[in-house]
Amino acid sequence: MDIKREDLLQLYYYLKLTRRLEDRATSLYHQGKILGGVWTSNGTEAVSVGYGYALEKNDIVAPYFRDMGVFLIRGITAKRIMAQYLGKKTGVTGGKEGNVHVGDLHFGVFGFPSHLTDNYPVGAGAALAFKIRGEKRVVAACTGDGGTSRGDFHEGMNIAAVRKLPIVFICNNNQYAYSTPLKLQMAIKNVAERALAYGMPSKIVDGNNVVEVYAAAKEAYEVARNGGGPTFIECKTMRMHGHSEHDSAKYVPRELLEEWKKKDPILYMETYLVGNQIAEKEELDSIDLRVKKEIEEAEAFAEESPYPEPEDVLKGLYATPAGE
Amino acid sequence: MKETTYLEAIKEALDEEMARDPDVFILGEDVGVYGGAFRVTEGLSEKYGEWRVFDTPLSESGFTGAAIGAALVGMRPVVEMQFADFISCAFDQLVNVAAKNHYRWGAATPLVVRAPYGGNVHGGAFHSQCIEGFFFNVPGLKIVAPSTAYDAKGLLKAAIRDNDPVIYCEHKYLYRRIKDHIPEEDYAVPIGKARIAVEGNDVSIITYGAMVHTAIEAAQTLKESGVSCEIIDLRTILPLDRESILTTVKKTNKVVVLHEQTKTGGVGAEISALISESCFDYLDGPIIRIAAPDTPVPYSAQMEEAFIPQIKDLITAVEKLMRY
Numbered sequence: 001m002d003i004k005r006e007d008l009l010q011l012y013y014y015l016k017l018t019r020r021l022e023d024r025a026t027s028l029y030h031q032g033k034i035l036g037g038v039w040t041s042n043g044t045e046a047v048s049v050g051y052g053y054a055l056e057k058n059d060i061v062a063p064y065f066r067d068m069g070v071f072l073i074r075g076i077t078a079k080r081i082m083a084q085y086l087g088k089k090t091g092v093t094g095g096k097e098g099n100v101h102v103g104d105l106h107f108g109v110f111g112f113p114s115h116l117t118d119n120y121p122v123g124a125g126a127a128l129a130f131k132i133r134g135e136k137r138v139v140a141a142c143t144g145d146g147g148t149s150r151g152d153f154h155e156g157m158n159i160a161a162v163r164k165l166p167i168v169f170i171c172n173n174n175q176y177a178y179s180t181p182l183k184l185q186m187a188i189k190n191v192a193e194r195a196l197a198y199g200m201p202s203k204i205v206d207g208n209n210v211v212e213v214y215a216a217a218k219e220a221y222e223v224a225r226n227g228g229g230p231t232f233i234e235c236k237t238m239r240m241h242g243h244s245e246h247d248s249a250k251y252v253p254r255e256l257l258e259e260w261k262k263k264d265p266i267l268y269m270e271t272y273l274v275g276n277q278i279a280e281k282e283e284l285d286s287i288d289l290r291v292k293k294e295i296e297e298a299e300a301f302a303e304e305s306p307y308p309e310p311e312d313v314l315k316g317l318y319a320t321p322a323g324e
Numbered sequence: 325m326k327e328t329t330y331l332e333a334i335k336e337a338l339d340e341e342m343a344r345d346p347d348v349f350i351l352g353e354d355v356g357v358y359g360g361a362f363r364v365t366e367g368l369s370e371k372y373g374e375w376r377v378f379d380t381p382l383s384e385s386g387f388t389g390a391a392i393g394a395a396l397v398g399m400r401p402v403v404e405m406q407f408a409d410f411i412s413c414a415f416d417q418l419v420n421v422a423a424k425n426h427y428r429w430g431a432a433t434p435l436v437v438r439a440p441y442g443g444n445v446h447g448g449a450f451h452s453q454c455i456e457g458f459f460f461n462v463p464g465l466k467i468v469a470p471s472t473a474y475d476a477k478g479l480l481k482a483a484i485r486d487n488d489p490v491i492y493c494e495h496k497y498l499y500r501r502i503k504d505h506i507p508e509e510d511y512a513v514p515i516g517k518a519r520i521a522v523e524g525n526d527v528s529i530i531t532y533g534a535m536v537h538t539a540i541e542a543a544q545t546l547k548e549s550g551v552s553c554e555i556i557d558l559r560t561i562l563p564l565d566r567e568s569i570l571t572t573v574k575k576t577n578k579v580v581v582l583h584e585q586t587k588t589g590g591v592g593a594e595i596s597a598l599i600s601e602s603c604f605d606y607l608d609g610p611i612i613r614i615a616a617p618d619t620p621v622p623y624s625a626q627m628e629e630a631f632i633p634q635i636k637d638l639i640t641a642v643e644k645l646m647r648y
């Protein structure tokens with residue numbers, strides 16, 4: 001697949017933006033400025049950046065919680081995300097929710113429920129709506145390796161496959177569901193083998209190679225958009241931090257982390273861009289500088305933003321308050 | 325005005341709303357060519373096609389999640405639970421996704437879940453339950469339970485047009501047993517408003533669903549002995565119409581709360597507490613709850629009759645209350 005230079009540089013920009021934003025959130029967490037937890041996509045950023053960047057403007061994302069790249073690509077700004085972490089009124093959910101529990105229909109992003117893989121059937125429903133209305137839009141729904149053990153994974157995959165719905169299911173296989181390694185999660189070697197049971201085509205990609213994730217997703221979206229039905233894409237990667245930032249992840253063998261550190265998705269992309277003479281090191285440095293500035297501005301915005309009012313707790317339960 | 329059964333009224337509401345709004349569609353098990361286990365959707369598949377009367381796999385969580393996803397992108401799905409009892413399989417999607425979408429991230433979920441519920445049909449523990457209590461403690465949901473054909477049609481239309489998730493409890497026992505003269509022209513019954521089914525002065529009987537008819541029969545007998553009962557048909561269970569409840573208490577000063585749902589932690593408990601908190605001074609005697617005992621629904625006719633509140637139980641309670 002030919003990918004334009006400007007797209008490759010954008011992929012790099014979003015990898016950097018995701019990494020730096022989540023690194024900063026981690027620091028703020030350790031400074032006690034973030035009340036709840038911080039869950040990052042550290043080490044797995046190429047998954048959300050790759051599949052998110054391959055979507056068209058009118059498509060829908062039904063994300064999970066290591067999908068920061070998708071939020072940024074869709075147009076949810078670093079400012080609003082930083083304010084979300086700090087529980088500010090200007091955050092994506094105005095303080096109603098914290099951290100990665102964001103959603104914004106203006107950008108085609110469904111909210112993320114913590115009950116993993118709830119968003120597979122929900123995403124399939126949006127795809128069903130597109131099919132009923134004859135719209136050429138697709139859905140990307142994401143979950144983790146652990147999430148593929150839940151019933152909603154099965155039910156969402158099955159409905160989509162039976163009716164050839166325009167949806168692509170992504171799995172961020174980062175080897176650990178909290179502390180539980182893959183081998184205690186499933187008796188199969190590849191998560192993608194699950195797709196076979198639904199009669200659904202699947203692909204296994206290097207989840208640390210953003211170009212490969214992007215290309216695989218793009219191709220699957222086009223199949224779905226043209227009536228070819230769903231695809232399951234397993235992105236093999238490695239979670240480099242704990243489940244969340246309070247978790248030191250001592251249960252993960254150090255050698256495993258050392259091995260994956262060499263395959264860091266950002267390092268990989270830098271080597272790819274410079275090695276193939278697509279960009280000079282200086283150009284990448286200037287992108288990084290832009291990212292740093294954006295994060296600083298986002299943090300300042302979040303710090304200066306007001307907190308919600310206590311009485312906001314009672315607002316917004318219903319879209320149509322009863323009796324009106 | 326034409327004579328219509330409770331079941332026909334539900335079907336008419338579906339048919340008319342589907343004709344009026346192309347975003348309205350039905351999904352569930354066997355709703356298509358077969359017309360649903362109770363034949364509520366019979367003929368609609370031929371009229372609107374297999375995509376708008378959508379047969380799903382046996383997958384309550386999956387198709388409820390899918391309905392939520394479709395609703396998020398502008399459809400107005402009506403889910404049919406084959407029996408209300410199976411709604412437990414979709415509990416997570418309703419409680420954690422549908423109910424919280426608007427509060428958490430501002431997205432409306434215009435979803436209706438039709439739940440054929442209730443006993444007296446010899447269905448045993450898995451085909452007879454009252455499920456409203458499971459969801460009564462879930463902020464963000466609405467629950468309605470019509471007792472007449474007029475309300476069955478009007479409340480379903482209101483539920484479909486509402487922008488929030490509504491659990492529509494349709495009592496199986498009433499399907500073909502009651503008929504009303506209902507208007508030919510379009511109408512909706514507002515969600516959140518109770519009605520006075522029978523006006524009276526001495527005792528208030530607050531109830532809903534099939535028990536409204538039990539209350540009416542009891543009231544007729546009591547009238548012969550000079551006791552005038554006022555029957556409040558709640559129509560909407562969540563949110564409760566506090567004003568109608570408090571108004572009748574202030575008028576009669578004596579209250580019986582009647583429901584088919586089991587007693588502990590039920591809707592009646594909440595109504596009793598509401599009355600105690602808000603107009604204790606108006607009460608002449610204790611609030612009496614008549615409800616099913618705290619057991620699963622038994623199968624044998626002798627036991628099921630003992631399980632479901634009977635006219636004689638209500639008469640005994642009212643007579644006791646009249647001594648205050």
